[in-house]
Amino acid sequence: MDPRRPPSLQDVRTAAEAIAGVAHRTPVITCTSLDRLAGAQLFFKAENLQKGGAFKFRGATFAVKSLSDTEAARGVATHSSGNHAQALALAAKTRGIPAYIVMPRDSMAAKRAAVESYGGQITECEPTLTAREETLASVVRTCGAEIIHPYDDARIIAGQGTAALELLEEVPDLDAIVAPVGGGGLLAGTAIAGRGLRPSIRIVGAEPTLADDAHRSLETGVRQPPRPPQTVADGLRTALGELNFAILRETVDEIALVGETGILEAMRLLWERAKLVVEPSGAVPLAALLSHAPPARQRIGVILSGGNVDLCRNPSCNFWH
Amino acid sequence: MDPRRPPSLQDVRTAAEAIAGVAHRTPVITCTSLDRLAGAQLFFKAENLQKGGAFKFRGATFAVKSLSDTEAARGVATHSSGNHAQALALAAKTRGIPAYIVMPRDSMAAKRAAVESYGGQITECEPTLTAREETLASVVRTCGAEIIHPYDDARIIAGQGTAALELLEEVPDLDAIVAPVGGGGLLAGTAIAGRGLRPSIRIVGAEPTLADDAHRSLETGVRQPPRPPQTVADGLRTALGELNFAILRETVDEIALVGETGILEAMRLLWERAKLVVEPSGAVPLAALLSHAPPARQRIGVILSGGNVDLCRNPSCNFWH
Numbered sequence: 351m352d353p354r355r356p357p358s359l360q361d362v363r364t365a366a367e368a369i370a371g372v373a374h375r376t377p378v379i380t381c382t383s384l385d386r387l388a389g390a391q392l393f394f395k396a397e398n399l400q401k402g403g404a405f406k407f408r409g410a411t412f413a414v415k416s417l418s419d420t421e422a423a424r425g426v427a428t429h430s431s432g433n434h435a436q437a438l439a440l441a442a443k444t445r446g447i448p449a450y451i452v453m454p455r456d457s458m459a460a461k462r463a464a465v466e467s468y469g470g471q472i473t474e475c476e477p478t479l480t481a482r483e484e485t486l487a488s489v490v491r492t493c494g495a496e497i498i499h500p501y502d503d504a505r506i507i508a509g510q511g512t513a514a515l516e517l518l519e520e521v522p523d524l525d526a527i528v529a530p531v532g533g534g535g536l537l538a539g540t541a542i543a544g545r546g547l548r549p550s551i552r553i554v555g556a557e558p559t560l561a562d563d564a565h566r567s568l569e570t571g572v573r574q575p576p577r578p579p580q581t582v583a584d585g586l587r588t589a590l591g592e593l594n595f596a597i598l599r600e601t602v603d604e605i606a607l608v609g610e611t612g613i614l615e616a617m618r619l620l621w622e623r624a625k626l627v628v629e630p631s632g633a634v635p636l637a638a639l640l641s642h643a644p645p646a647r648q649r650i651g652v653i654l655s656g657g658n659v660d661l662c663r664n665p666s667c668n669f670w671h
Numbered sequence: 672m673d674p675r676r677p678p679s680l681q682d683v684r685t686a687a688e689a690i691a692g693v694a695h696r697t698p699v700i701t702c703t704s705l706d707r708l709a710g711a712q713l714f715f716k717a718e719n720l721q722k723g724g725a726f727k728f729r730g731a732t733f734a735v736k737s738l739s740d741t742e743a744a745r746g747v748a749t750h751s752s753g754n755h756a757q758a759l760a761l762a763a764k765t766r767g768i769p770a771y772i773v774m775p776r777d778s779m780a781a782k783r784a785a786v787e788s789y790g791g792q793i794t795e796c797e798p799t800l801t802a803r804e805e806t807l808a809s810v811v812r813t814c815g816a817e818i819i820h821p822y823d824d825a826r827i828i829a830g831q832g833t834a835a836l837e838l839l840e841e842v843p844d845l846d847a848i849v850a851p852v853g854g855g856g857l858l859a860g861t862a863i864a865g866r867g868l869r870p871s872i873r874i875v876g877a878e879p880t881l882a883d884d885a886h887r888s889l890e891t892g893v894r895q896p897p898r899p900p901q902t903v904a905d906g907l908r909t910a911l912g913e914l915n916f917a918i919l920r921e922t923v924d925e926i927a928l929v930g931e932t933g934i935l936e937a938m939r940l941l942w943e944r945a946k947l948v949v950e951p952s953g954a955v956p957l958a959a960l961l962s963h964a965p966p967a968r969q970r971i972g973v974i975l976s977g978g979n980v981d982l983c984r985n986p987s988c989n990f991w992h
Contacts, residue, residue, distance in 0.1 A: 374701075377698035377700075377720075379698075379720060380695075382722065398946040399698075399700060399945075399946055399947075401703065403946060618982060621948050621982060622948075622981075622982055624720075625719040625720055625724060625947065625948040625949075625978035626720075626946065626947070626948065627942050627943075627946040627947065627948060628946075657946035659991040660943075660991065661939060661942060661943055661990065661991055662983070662989055662990045662991060668983060669982065669983045669990035669991070670980040670981065670982055670983060670990070
């Protein structure tokens with residue numbers, strides 16, 4: 351499979367077969383009280399319950415599975431400070447091959463520990479994009495591992511599309527699907543699966559106003575650089591990928607923008623009403639639905655992308671009563 | 672169906688048919704990192720994702736559905752300050768009949784609001800058991816409604832047993848099931864379904880040491896009064912029911928006791944690792960498994976009974992990072 355060409359619905363189906371029994375088939379959750387607030391019927395695809403706590407494990411598993419035995423023996427490599435590093439290390443461990451992860455020196459200790467617990471081999475670097483890319487290139491020169499980009503790679507996109515594929519298998523008559531957009535791999539995969547299975551479906555990306563590069567890129571028709579990272583939705587601070595931009599231009603109806611307060615309020619509602627621990631990035635689609643009222647009584651799929659947060663450890667705070 | 676006779680496996684099956692399409696068929700969740708901590712393979716029945724946020728909706732729905740049209744027209748009644756009040760009001764609303772709920776004056780505002788939002792008609796009383804029972808008797812004299820006891824009623828027990836029935840349909844080869852025990856309705860229903868479907872299965876109740884009346888009752892063979900309510904697991908402070916005591920004596924292998932720290936630690940682990948918001952009572956079975964190591968590599972069903980907590984609203988606390 352060519353990592354630089356847009357994947358097809360058939361590629362998403364191939365990915366679904368490849369990851370079956372390795373990744374979780376996550377449940378679809380409904381919640382009457384959130385339906386009432388949104389004025390629509392919502393079907394949450396709970397990727398916070400995926401292995402590693404996020405959808406990322408789907409794409410990483412498919413990318414690792416697509417390698418030939420010879421390629422796989424040399425291992426996989428990436429630079430990442432977040433969920434992709436964990437997902438790739440876990441996927442590599444599942445196939446029994448090495449994973450070389452370049453992590454900036456200021457990565458969170460918990461994320462480093464997770465990568466190490468999956469057997470990932472960490473190389474530290476300075477916390478700049480140049481240092482990350484140079485260090486990765488040098489690691490790969492030594493070991494010959496295959497670089498797996500976190501989102502701008504057809505294998506990753508096809509893998510992430512399996513979440514929407516499963517959702518539409520369970521709820522075929524959706525009017526729309528909303529997914530968050532950061533680098534764009536999840537939204538691109540969602541759009542390919544959604545449009546492929548149901549051409550009339552509306553595909554909506556949800557993006558923080560403070561990280562609106564996908565919105566500006568689709569408005570202007572030219573890929574725009576990201577703003578300085580500020581949004582609380584840390585998973586969506588990355589730049590929109592080139593391949594993903596090309597796919598989104600053809601397939602996405604709208605990028606809805608949401609403010610920071612809306613993201614936090616949606617996150618609290620998901621914890622309180624749906625009883626699901628969802629990270630800020632994962633709450634962005636619900637925030638979009640609550641601030642831009644969808645047509646009444648529509649049936650809307652919502653991808654809850656992940657649940658990796660650290661609970662408050664302030665000793666004066668119980669985080670619940 | 673006689674509310675005073677122990678229900679059979681067939682009654683649980685009847686309940687499952689009656690509540691199908693009304694109650695959620697909740698997902699069974701697995702989590703590798705919790706498996707590692709417990710040294711066993713755990714299958715969590717996520718009743719925190721049930722309508723109303725707790726298993727209680729199962730029993731309440733079956734009890735309401737078992738009434739004849741004439742009985743139903745007079746409505747249902749109960750006294751409760753907690754999840755049963757909400758579940759019964761919601762179940763009655765689903766059938767379109769009145770629900771009369773006697774609530775002590777010191778009930779939480781949020782719980783009153785939930786009962787009212789389901790159309791439940793609240794009568795206030797003093798916060799003593801005598802006042803609750805007398806007020807309920809007077810309400811029922813006026814309206815002729817059917818009293819639905821929160822746990823010591825065969826219809827309720829059969830309804831709660833449907834959670835274990837669904838769990839064993841999905842994972843038939845469990846070695847054991849662990850459920851929390853308060854009034855005993857959930858554990859009795861679990862035992863009837865579990866033993867009925869799989870006679871060799873081990874049935875374990877999990878109970879806070881600070882509310883160990885079920886443990887003491889089974890040890891001594893005589894139903895023991897509860898201690899003054901102290902445990903953080905507020906759902907398990909109730910007295911063990913008489914009918915439930917009779918059922919548990921015949922069907923339960925063990926009541927495992929757990930300390931308060933263990934309950935809070937298990938609750939945090941469920942939020943952090945399994946991404947599920949679970950209330951303290953719902954975390955008691957995992958706490959039992961973590962403090963009493965089960966035989967290695969066993970396959971164990973765990974009933975996560977509910978997720979109704981209030982998130983911290985202390986403005987200095989985010990409850991996450």
